[in-house]
Amino acid sequence: MRDVWTTGHVRAAEERVLARTAPGALMRRAAYGVAARTAALLAERTGGVAGRRVVLLVGAGNNGGDALWAGAFLRKRSVGVTAVLLAPDRAHAEGLAALRRAGGRVGAPEDVDFADLVVDGIVGLSARGPLRPDAAAVVARVRAPVVSVDLPSGVDPDTGAVDGPAVTADVTVTFGAYKPVHFLAGARCGDVHLVDLGLELADPDFRVLDRADVARVWPVPGAEDDKYTQGVVGIAAGSETYPGAAVLAVGAAVQATSGLTRYAGAAAEEVRRRWPEVITTGSVGDAGRVQAWVAGPGLGTGKASRDVLRYVFESGVASCVDADGITLLATHPDLWDARDPDAPVVLTPHAREFARIAEPLGITLGADRVAAAVALAAKVDATVLLKGHATVVAAPDGRVLVNPARSHWLATAGSGDVLSGLIGALLAAGLDPLLAAGCAAWLHVRAGDLAARGAPTPASAIVSALPSAIRAVLHG
Ligand SMILES: NC(=O)C1=CN([C@@H]2O[C@H](COP(=O)(O)OP(=O)(O)OC[C@H]3O[C@@H](n4cnc5c(N)ncnc54)[C@H](OP(=O)(O)O)[C@@H]3O)[C@@H](O)[C@H]2O)[C@@H](O)CC1
Numbered sequence: 001m002r003d004v005w006t007t008g009h010v011r012a013a014e015e016r017v018l019a020r021t022a023p024g025a026l027m028r029r030a031a032y033g034v035a036a037r038t039a040a041l042l043a044e045r046t047g048g049v050a051g052r053r054v055v056l057l058v059g060a061g062n063n064g065g066d067a068l069w070a071g072a073f074l075r076k077r078s079v080g081v082t083a084v085l086l087a088p089d090r091a092h093a094e095g096l097a098a099l100r101r102a103g104g105r106v107g108a109p110e111d112v113d114f115a116d117l118v119v120d121g122i123v124g125l126s127a128r129g130p131l132r133p134d135a136a137a138v139v140a141r142v143r144a145p146v147v148s149v150d151l152p153s154g155v156d157p158d159t160g161a162v163d164g165p166a167v168t169a170d171v172t173v174t175f176g177a178y179k180p181v182h183f184l185a186g187a188r189c190g191d192v193h194l195v196d197l198g199l200e201l202a203d204p205d206f207r208v209l210d211r212a213d214v215a216r217v218w219p220v221p222g223a224e225d226d227k228y229t230q231g232v233v234g235i236a237a238g239s240e241t242y243p244g245a246a247v248l249a250v251g252a253a254v255q256a257t258s259g260l261t262r263y264a265g266a267a268a269e270e271v272r273r274r275w276p277e278v279i280t281t282g283s284v285g286d287a288g289r290v291q292a293w294v295a296g297p298g299l300g301t302g303k304a305s306r307d308v309l310r311y312v313f314e315s316g317v318a319s320c321v322d323a324d325g326i327t328l329l330a331t332h333p334d335l336w337d338a339r340d341p342d343a344p345v346v347l348t349p350h351a352r353e354f355a356r357i358a359e360p361l362g363i364t365l366g367a368d369r370v371a372a373a374v375a376l377a378a379k380v381d382a383t384v385l386l387k388g389h390a391t392v393v394a395a396p397d398g399r400v401l402v403n404p405a406r407s408h409w410l411a412t413a414g415s416g417d418v419l420s421g422l423i424g425a426l427l428a429a430g431l432d433p434l435l436a437a438g439c440a441a442w443l444h445v446r447a448g449d450l451a452a453r454g455a456p457t458p459a460s461a462i463v464s465a466l467p468s469a470i471r472a473v474l475h476g
């Protein structure tokens with residue numbers, strides 16, 4: 001589990017440490033970490049360190065100070081270091097003096113063309129908006145690998161939003177704590193390394209699950225278990241027009257846990273043909289007992305579908321409401337009244353579905369996706385999984401998990417149906433809804449990677465990859 005704090009919390013903690021440490025000590029520790037990672041990347045990419053050329057892009061604040069001090073440390077390893085000062089009058093004075101003492105020089109933007117590696121110290125925690133034109137022009141010249149100091153400049157530290165020119169780093173070296181940008185805009189950051197500054201921080205703003213966290217809670221049958229004790233999930237999905245959504249959601253549920261899967265709906269024939277182990281019926285009322293429902297994928301938005309969702313809400317068990325189910329809640333908010341208030345609900349909107357359900361409630365999906373998900377979760381008293389390159393899962397009590405994607409191949413038709421089936425199976429197994437959604441999103445990404453292996457993948461192949469992904473989670 002990695003804990004993540006917004007910049008306001010990190011700054012406050014840094015100030016407490018600054019007050020009790022020698023002036024400049026924290027910056028030198030941070031810069032030493034940057035220099036070490038820069039040397040490692042130089043060695044990896046060019047086969048050596050001494051004699052290589054590093055260009056520092058130095059902005060107006062302490063982020064630039066870190067870069068200058070890192071340059072001074074790199075000089076000790078005989079690296080040729082040139083600083084390009086974007087705001088010469090405001091460059092960090094002690095850092096610049098240290099670089100000069102160590103034999104570094106101040107150069108011009110053209111020096112970037114001859115760099116073996118570029119260190120991005122343009123802007124850090126104080127960043128606002130995209131790169132300004134002068135910085136953008138220098139960054140546009142960069143062809144060498146980039147190490148970003150604290151975060152890639154031009155990316156918003158707290159939201160990961162990019163709305164103009166910004167740096168894309170190969171490696172980011174950050175200090176004291178992970179910040180939201182490192183997971184909400186992971187692709188911009190490259191490999192992220194954390195340098196410990198001994199900060200004392202309270203509860204994180206969000207958390208990121210790792211393999212061990214998922215392994216700890218993934219349902220594994222014990223000696224006393226049978227198909228019922230492990231949780232029965234019901235899938236209310238698919239229609240005559242969209243039987244495939246049912247087949248995919250059912251397939252994911254079947255493969256996720258050893259609990260029983262029931263299916264209720266118009267695609268019973270297709271589901272039975274593909275998944276003979278599933279108990280199928282035509283309607284939710286005939287399905288028999290379940291511990292959780294998945295309602296919505298490919299279901300349609302007519303009167304019959306509305307009745308299905310009402311039945312699911314009245315049944316008093318946990319539910320995952322996706323796709324058409326979300327549209328139904330947006331167009332018929334009275335459906336919420338049917339809900340048993342003690343039964344947890346997980347909503348899994350993509351951005352357009354989020355807008356459909358949240359905007360009438362006064363919540364807009366802006367650059368701060370975490371804040372939007374938290375607001376909707378609190379407003380509707382449900383766990384909200386907001387899909388995107390980084391998936392945000394917010395519980396109604398304010399806890400948040402973020403799950404970064406590792407590639408874009410999961411953005412394919414039917415992928416969301418697979419995710420909802422996974423969530424349903426984990427809810428039926430009794431997982432806390434936040435963890436059910438977070439672990440499902442985590443496994444979905446891994447299965448997507450296994451299915452894709454660097455090429456487009458159909459969602460049915462993601463379903464087929466689930467057992468391998470679970471094996472990798474449970475057995476390392
Ligand atoms: N505190 C500590 O203990 C430690 C801090 N550490 C380091 O300090 C960093 C924070 O430093 P910081 O607060 O001095 O500001 P920083 O991010 O360098 O910005 C400088 C100025 O840039 C400008 N600017 C804004 N947006 C811009 C944009 N898009 N494009 C271009 N320019 C832009 C804006 O100035 P403006 O021109 O608006 O007046 C802003 O004031 C932190 O990330 C870490 O690296 C470490 O050493 C560990 C110990």
Ligand SMILES: [K+]
Pocket residue numbers: 063120121122123124148149150151152153
């Ligand atoms: K930076």
